[in-house]
Amino acid sequence: MAQKNATLVGATGLIGGQILQQLLEDPDFAIIKVLVRRPIDFTHPKVQLIILDFADEAAYQVAIAGSDVVFCSVGTTLKQVNSDMVAYRKIDYDIPVNAARFCAATACPKFLLVSSIGxxxxxxNFYLKLKGEVEEKVGSLGLSTVSIFRPSMLLGQRAEFRLGERIGQVLMGVLGFLIPAQYKAIDVKTVARAMVAVAKKDTAGVQFYTYAEMMGLSA
Known part of the structure; x- marks a missing residue:
């Protein structure tokens, strides 16, 4: 198998950090372009760190160009944008949709997106509505392969503390046997492994992956 060039949007997030680690350890990927808004303290021979204003669409497209696969796991919270709904939409809608647009424009065949169950x-619900709008738009752009991952509660250690999420993780652990499979909490490492596995498969069209599929792919 020829080595691939991957681009990662959202590397500083919970899932994105795990995707990056998986790609670094995978010999099938030669170059990993990491697109970030501000400098991060990270170096690796396989990594090309690109500091980018995501509102600069020309620069964004140039950064995407030459990719065999693009991973997008970007996301924010209302707290992080001080409840500014416009700023929230620019991150959670504009960044992934533009990444997919530029995949199509530069003939990158594969786009992998982290969305949400529901x-x-x-x-x-504002959050679920926005995620649904992103999914629909990305799926309409004519890309060869769109892989959409819909995890529920994520298990992993974030840099910032989220009380609601921590409580949810505890409840998921205690009451997990009562929860339908697709709503079960899932480890971020499992999501990342599943995404990298799918990126190496020959699939076509728009595909959705929930708990059971991600667990199977990461096994």
Whole structure:
């Protein structure tokens, strides 16, 4: 198998950090372009660190160009944007949708997106509605392969403390046997392994992956 060039958007996040580690350890990937908004203290022979203003669409497209696969795991919270819904949408909608657009424009065949279980453009929940809108737009761009991953509660150690998420993790652990499979908590390492596995498969069209599929792929 010829080595691939990967681009990662969202490397500083919980899942993105794990995707990066998986790619670094995988000999099938020769170059990993890591797109970030500000400098990070990280070096590796396989990594090309690109500091980018994601609102600069021309620069964004240049950064995507030459990729065989693009991973997008970017996301924010209302707390991080001080409840600014416009800023929230620029991160959670504009960044992934533009990444997919530039995949199409530069003939990158594979786009992998972290979404959420329950994503639905018709939802009354702002978060799930936005995730659904992203999924629909990305799926409409004519890419050869779009792989959408829909985890539920994520298990992993974030840099910042989120009380609600920590409580949810505890409850998931105690009551997990009562929860339908697709809503079960999942370790971020499992999600990352599944994404890298799918990136190396020959698939076509828009594919969705929930708990059971991700568990199987990462085994």
């Amino acid at each position: 994503a639905d453009s018709q939802s009354r």
